[in-house]
Amino acid sequence: MEKTDKTITAPKAKQTLQENALAKGHSENDGHDHGSEDGHDHGGIARKERPAWQEHWDLLLSLAILAVLLVLEYGFGYKLPNMLALAVNAIAYLLAGWNVLRMAFRRLKRGDVFNEFVLMSVATLGAFYIGEYTEGVAVMVFYSIGEWFQDSAVRRAKASIKALLDIRPDEVTVMRDAKPEVVNPSKVSLGEIIQVKPGEKVALDGELISKQSSFNTAALTGESRPDTKYKGEQVLAGMINLNTVSEIKVTALFTDSKLSKILEMVQDATARKSQTQLFISRFAKVYTPIVFFLALALVVGPYFFVENYIFNEWLYRGLVFLVISCPCALVVSIPLGYFGGIGLASRNGILFKGGNFLDVMTKIDTVVMDKTGTLTKGVFKVQKIRAEGINENDLIRITAALEKNSTHPVGKAVVEFAGDKIGNTVSSDVEEIAGHGLSGVVDGKEVLAGNLKLLKRFKITYPSEIEQEVDTIVVVAIDNNYAGHITIADEIKEDAEPAIRNMHSLNIKTVMLSGDKQSVVDKVAKELGIDEAYGDLLPEGKVEKVKLLKEEGRHIAFVGDGVNDAPVVALADAGIAMGGLGSDATIETADVVIQNDQPSKIVAAIRAGKITRSIVWQNIILAMVVKAIVLVLGAGGVANLWEAVIADVGVALLAILNAVRIQRMKI
Known part of the structure; x- marks a missing residue:
């Protein structure tokens, strides 16, 4: 599986751009152009809201006229004279459908013939042509009501995301x-x-x-x-x-x-489309012209095969076919489902950088994790000091002066322990050797501080018993001679063990990769029940392990927090960063960010993806099945325009309600 849309986001001040991007996110790329162009600004969320009756007074008035006509005809058995009926219905039709007709005209001028606005305009004007005025009005009214509900649902979903944009104080x-x-x-x-x-x-x-x-x-x-x-x-x-x-x-x-x-x-997440969304958008572009030509064939084809061919009868069937084939239930409910999934995750402290990564999380079968800061707290404490050829105070002072240049939790623990002992001691020519430690000059002496790999790299001998230490150690060499070591211990996070257990319940393999000693890694892995654990790894070693897992055909999520984890995060199918303690480089490279650093949120992120994908596919199947049934009935002359529009609007509303349900779920 190829990783999609992996970008590194640079910090920018663009709150206005964020709001604009959210406002147009529904109208530019999803094939459902309901932006400000249609006069209702359906997709926007930046403008001031007005009461629904003011926003859609024309539609409500049209609905009232339609209701009166239906009561007169079916309640009292009274039909208006033909010309009066045409005039009254035309007024109701224009009130309900003016914006749809305007959008259809604009699309036609651009050469865009096959879209839902043209589709609904043709269907309803055709109904007027054959004298079915009330049905033509009903189709347009209920279609517009369906659009109203759809746009309201999308607006609410975007507003829940936009609410996050408003949490920064203005002063x-x-x-x-x-x-x-x-x-x-x-x-x-x-x-x-x-x-x-x-x-x-x-x-x-x-x-x-x-x-x-x-x-x-x-x-x-x-x-x-x-x-x-x-x-x-x-x-x-x-x-x-x-x-x-x-x-x-x-x-x-x-x-x-x-x-x-x-x-x-x-903000970026709402702009990144999932594969399902992209497929539905492409599908709609192919699907709509096909149903146009099928409807045309349904009207014209029988002329050559059916005795007593009546044009208006077959035109009516073609109009029913056009109405029920409208793809708006799919085109609206799918993006709405992904908005809901992103919102659900963000309310639980999990940030997805795009709907595409919700899909990726559903396929994960292997979770690879760093140790320090991911499964452990990354809050180290100095346990003991062993000095050789130097007193302990000088050892901790020199080491802390060098470690002040490090952002690693181990280095910070040494500095914190040293406290005022550092005094005016300064270091110079400091160099970080990735996966090893630091080198520099302190008090005019060359100092090395890091793990055993660092001393091996510079061929510095040290007591062999140090390798038996289970806890993390910082070994120190001064002027190429071993000067002692500092033992440091970390704590496992409270929810790490339940997180691993929940991953196993989902049949997910767990792997831990760490630059720490194998003995420390084995101890943590045994305590947590991790399937495989590898220690003594440099950054390139972690990359190699992940590559081997990918070659086995596994779908991998890598969870890390350090700068050294950024290359592995970028390589994995889904890169997850611990956002609280995590480095900026890792957070920006990752696809998913866990803000509270809890391992249990890894499982929650997977569940959010599965919930979203499940509901999206429920909507796809519901819409396709119902439309297929009514299309067949309409072509056979069994379903009329009333049933077609009720089925179309009904499916759309059910799909929307199902998608909105995501936002209220628990993970």
């Missing part, structure tokens, strides 16, 4: 010259201090400088439980301050915040 309190000043978040610079009162949303990413504070993180993670942050910890835009006035040092500009990137991902 922020920044401390300048020891005085609070309210400004737009885009006007705040790096390093400035912002103040967030209880109940306010954090507008910018930053570092908490107050002692502690609790935040609601639902906007980012889908989890509303309070998250207590302490001085020095990261606070993200979109979080809501719960209990005390907090001061935060800004570490990212407005356009570079994690929340801004999330909003871009959601």
